[in-house]
Amino acid sequence: MHYRLALIGFGGVARALVEILRNKGNELPQKEGLELSVVAVSDLKLGMAEDPDGLDLAALAELPNEPGALAALSGGSAEPDNEAAIKRSNADIVVEATFTNPETGEPALSHCRWALESGKHVVTTNKGPVALAAAELTEKAEAKGLAFLYEGTVMSGTPVIRTAEQSLAGCHIAGFRGILNGTANFVLGQVESGMSFDDAIALAQSEGYAEADPTADIGGSDVLMKVVILARALFGQDVVASGVPCRGITGLSEAEIRAAKAEGHRWKLLEQSILRRNRKGVSPARV
Amino acid sequence: MHYRLALIGFGGVARALVEILRNKGNELPQKEGLELSVVAVSDLKLGMAEDPDGLDLAALAELPNEPGALAALSGGSAEPDNEAAIKRSNADIVVEATFTNPETGEPALSHCRWALESGKHVVTTNKGPVALAAAELTEKAEAKGLAFLYEGTVMSGTPVIRTAEQSLAGCHIAGFRGILNGTANFVLGQVESGMSFDDAIALAQSEGYAEADPTADIGGSDVLMKVVILARALFGQDVVASGVPCRGITGLSEAEIRAAKAEGHRWKLLEQSILRRNRKGVSPARV
Numbered sequence: 095m096h097y098r099l100a101l102i103g104f105g106g107v108a109r110a111l112v113e114i115l116r117n118k119g120n121e122l123p124q125k126e127g128l129e130l131s132v133v134a135v136s137d138l139k140l141g142m143a144e145d146p147d148g149l150d151l152a153a154l155a156e157l158p159n160e161p162g163a164l165a166a167l168s169g170g171s172a173e174p175d176n177e178a179a180i181k182r183s184n185a186d187i188v189v190e191a192t193f194t195n196p197e198t199g200e201p202a203l204s205h206c207r208w209a210l211e212s213g214k215h216v217v218t219t220n221k222g223p224v225a226l227a228a229a230e231l232t233e234k235a236e237a238k239g240l241a242f243l244y245e246g247t248v249m250s251g252t253p254v255i256r257t258a259e260q261s262l263a264g265c266h267i268a269g270f271r272g273i274l275n276g277t278a279n280f281v282l283g284q285v286e287s288g289m290s291f292d293d294a295i296a297l298a299q300s301e302g303y304a305e306a307d308p309t310a311d312i313g314g315s316d317v318l319m320k321v322v323i324l325a326r327a328l329f330g331q332d333v334v335a336s337g338v339p340c341r342g343i344t345g346l347s348e349a350e351i352r353a354a355k356a357e358g359h360r361w362k363l364l365e366q367s368i369l370r371r372n373r374k375g376v377s378p379a380r381v
Numbered sequence: 382m383h384y385r386l387a388l389i390g391f392g393g394v395a396r397a398l399v400e401i402l403r404n405k406g407n408e409l410p411q412k413e414g415l416e417l418s419v420v421a422v423s424d425l426k427l428g429m430a431e432d433p434d435g436l437d438l439a440a441l442a443e444l445p446n447e448p449g450a451l452a453a454l455s456g457g458s459a460e461p462d463n464e465a466a467i468k469r470s471n472a473d474i475v476v477e478a479t480f481t482n483p484e485t486g487e488p489a490l491s492h493c494r495w496a497l498e499s500g501k502h503v504v505t506t507n508k509g510p511v512a513l514a515a516a517e518l519t520e521k522a523e524a525k526g527l528a529f530l531y532e533g534t535v536m537s538g539t540p541v542i543r544t545a546e547q548s549l550a551g552c553h554i555a556g557f558r559g560i561l562n563g564t565a566n567f568v569l570g571q572v573e574s575g576m577s578f579d580d581a582i583a584l585a586q587s588e589g590y591a592e593a594d595p596t597a598d599i600g601g602s603d604v605l606m607k608v609v610i611l612a613r614a615l616f617g618q619d620v621v622a623s624g625v626p627c628r629g630i631t632g633l634s635e636a637e638i639r640a641a642k643a644e645g646h647r648w649k650l651l652e653q654s655i656l657r658r659n660r661k662g663v664s665p666a667r668v
Binding site for chain 1: 401405409412413532538540543544547548549550551552
């Protein structure tokens with residue numbers, strides 16, 4: 095089976111995917127009967143490149159992270175064109191890994207809609223479109239016999255959604271509970287060790303864990319979207335984010351965090367959902 | 382899609398499966414497009430029952446655990462006939478969940494061969510056939526376009542093999558390490574709390590964790606088979622059990638176990654395998 099991919103957004107996720115395709119080039123067709131090529135890449139900063147017969151994976155893997163860098167590839171241009179890469183490329187699957195506005199889900203939501211409307215499967219790591227419009231997008235996909243997949247939106251590469259849907263298909267899942275934001279967890283750990291909140295956030299940013307604007311990580315809204323996504327994937331429930339109680343770690347003081355540690359406890363930002371009682375929420379808990 | 386099952390061995394695993402089919406009867410066809418019926422059951426103690434149109438799941442679920450009990454079902458007999466249930470039933474899938482001799486893999490190994498030779502898929506929870514003859518059975522299955530599946534042989538219902546093969550298909554798995562024998566782990570815990578080894582084993586038996594003969598659990602050979610199965614499933618390596626170093630918990634004294642606990646450590650029976658260095662083994666470790 096040969097699938098052609100269009101990569102929309104060429105940051106860490108898409109680069110890691112290209113690296114896998116490059117390194118597993120021989121293994122995937124052999125082991126999985128699956129051949130993958132990349133026929134289009136578009137990224138707001140890097141520009142766009144297209145080749146219906148497949149772009150050079152080595153050149154993509156080594157692409158410098160500089161404005162317009164895709165212009166250097168054959169079939170490349172310094173001008174991004176997400177819409178063309180999605181609608182007009184000969185891709186079978188659109189890999190959507192751009193940034194997302196948590197209020198509107200854009201631009202990722204439009205990318206997903208365009209892809210499905212033009213008959214292409216969608217795989218996305220963007221929480222926005224799934225948290226805001228999973229029902230619509232799933233319906234659009236099913237109506238055309240297409241896949242709309244979003245395993246990477248929760249716990250990055252660690253399988254949770256597919257495991258629940260496939261391997262645990264015979265089980266009754268009663269609830270879930272976990273620490274699902276790495277930045278908040280890192281900040282709590284640093285504050286426990288004596289660092290100030292602000293320094294811990296700055297460190298998380300310089301280490302590449304936190305976004306330039308850490309509000310979603312620290313305030314809990316990133317985790318809230320994950321609750322909404324998991325409630326749908328695991329329980330088949332359509333949950334509206336605004337109806338889910340959510341407290342991030344911003345209300346905790348440095349003194350509270352260190353006092354807990356001194357007493358052998360730790361503050362953690364937990365997301366949880368219990369199906370039976372229909373309770374869902376995000377809040378810091380002393381564990 | 383409608384599949385007809387033949388259940389070979391009707392102990393805890395097969396009964397739990399019948400319970401799921403009974404409770405999820407409406408949900409599976411709807412959610413997974415999958416309809417399952419049971420057309421044959423054969424068990425050395427309980428006898429045999431067969432109905433090409435599907436046996437009554439409620440009657441199976443409530444079957445008393447008494448010799449010849451299957452005779453009470455319509456199409457039932459007090460005489461078991463595993464071979465007939467496998468070869469002559471109209472099943473599409475043989476669910477193999479009998480006991481197994483760890484040296485020969487029998488009778489489970491023959492059950493698997495019969496099933497594949499008569500064109501039926503095999504799902505087994507029996508470690509023996511997989512640890513001893515996975516290569517042969519997989520080849521037989523592939524030659525006929527049949528499935529030979531054995532997720533339940535390791536970690537019971539917790540998905541590990543399918544997760545590695547499907548959800549982690551793009552990953553390089555460098556090794557695995559874990560506590561994979563519940564009986565040994567239970568015994569260690571009880572000895573830590575002051576019980577004697579013999580009493581702890583007797584308690585494990587009376588609670589239903591340990592087999593009547595606990596040698597495989599305590600001596601490590603149960604875990605050894607799991608190492609062999611995982612080495613194949615996760616690394617594609619054909620490992621011969623006799624080539625893998627294996628020490629169970631029998632060499633530990635009660636005093637050693639309690640001394641470790643007093644110092645804040647615990648003895649655990651670990652199975653591990655590191656692909657790169659090609660090391661595999663089972664041994665107790667102080668953690």
